Amino acid sequence: MVQPLAPQRDALKFAYWVPNVSGGLVVSTLPQRTDWGLAYNQQLAQTAERAGFEYALTQIRFTAGYGAEYQHESVSFSQALLHATTRLKVLAALLPGPWHPAVVAKQIATIDHISGGRIGINVVSGWFKGEFTAIGEHWLEHDERYRRSREFIQALKGIWTQDKFSFRGDFYRFTDYTLSPKPLQQPHPEIFQGGSSRAARDNAATVSDWYFTNGNTPEELKRQIDDIQAKAQANGHRVRIGVNAFVIARDTEEEAQAVLADILKHAHVDAVKAFGEAVTQAGKASPEGEGNWARSTFEDLVQYNDGFRTNLIGTPRQIAERILALKAVGVDLVLTGFLHFIEEVEYFGAKVLPLVRELEAAQAATAAVGIAQPA
Structure with missing residues (x-):
């Protein structure tokens, strides 16, 4: 067995999707030894922590569908996972609209104290209109949802770092508000945000600490990342990049490819098509038509964040080399x-x-040797 080395200072970080909704991470009828319940997820969190994962990301869903008939709420579930671990950082997914930044700021600050500084958030701008309609939340057009998310993040950062915080936006307003106690993490808990559209990338280049993107090839990811980082630099901002990937690691490539073929063979066709109709509309709703899922195929949507596209499918050596190729184009974290x-x-x-x-x-080591060589 290969012995692990101490991570480099700029080492890639690893996160996993918390299966706090039923149905696992593929829209397939293939049996999955994965469970959405608390006991299973606490054991999984402990396993991931021992394995070397730094982050876990809980999912936010309000309505059933696409195989996710049951869902645990993300923030309270995140806290339960934090109680079961000692090092893992858990990211709670939040939707502006259902959550108000004042509530989030106070809730997350408290969990940050309880967990010793191990909570973060993933701001989900919203893509499923039916979900918002079902719970009586006003549905905004694509770019307006991201504009609200920007104000949401600006408000959180202000509340977490300032006393007598005041803010005048189109969606949120604060007057001399002081949160006490503030979070343990300095300057504040990490804020993640996803998307592929122009509006999503602009938010990442302006206010977010981390940007999640759907699975893709290194070449396509490089286009996105270069665009974001150029804008971030112009804004005097720093953002790190995470990419979604569905991993099928087996002792041989043939075994791994057979698992993928089995997942696709047993795809829940009606559920995938229904999901595809909803998300394709969401992806094309951005003015430039480049939102998440705008170009996803049926096979891509069986793993509902294009995780097969990242191609972490094969032997451990093949996957490790492909992960390094992701790092080479600017990826900082693999989800x-x-x-x-x-x-x-x-x-x-x-x-x-x-x-x-x-x-x-x-x-x-190679880079260090190169630097040490005389000009």
């Missing part, structure tokens, strides 16, 4: 999903992560 979570997270930590650290160390 993983698995078919059978606990056992596959354990396998990933034992077989893949040590190879990633080994390759990172080798690259760092």
Whole structure:
């Protein structure tokens, strides 16, 4: 077995999707040894922490569908996972609209104290109109949803870092508001945000700490990342990049490809088509037609954040090398999903992560030699 090396200072970080909704991470009738309940998820969190994962991301859903008939609420579920772990940072997904920034700021600050500074948030601007309609929330057009998210993030940062915070936006207003106690994390808990549209990228380049993008090839990711980072630099802002990936790691490439074929063979066709209709509309709703899922195929949507596109499917060595290719184009974090979570997270930590650290160390050593050579 390859022994893990100490991570480099700029080492890639790893997160996993918390299966706090039923149905697992693929829209398929193939049996999955993954469960949405608390006991399973606490065991998974402990397994991931031992395996070397830094983050866990809970999901936010208000309505059933697409295989997710049951859903646990993200913030309270995140706190339960924090109680079961000691190092893992848990990211709670939040929707501006249902959540007000004053409530979020206070709630997350309290959890930050309880957990010793291990809570973060993922701001989801919203893509499913039916969900908003069902709970009586006003539905905004695409770019307006991202404009609200920007104000939401600006308000959170102000509340968490300032006394007598005042803000006058189109969606949120504060007057001399002081939150006490403020979060333990300085300057504030990490704020993640996703999307692929122009509006999503502009938010990331302006206010977010982290930007999540759907799965894609290194070449396509590089286009997005270069665009975001150029704008961030012009704004005097720093943002880090996370990419979604569904991992199928097996001892042989043939085994891994067979698992993928089995998932697709057993795809829940009606559920995938229904999901596809909703998300394709959401993806094309951006003015430039480049939102999430705008170009997704049926096969892409079986893993509902285009996770197959990232191609972390094969042997541990193949996957580790592809992960380093992601790092080379500017990816800082890989957000993983698995078919059978606990056992596959354990396998990933034992077989893949040590190879990633080994390759990172080798690259760092090569770079150091190059720097040391006389001109």
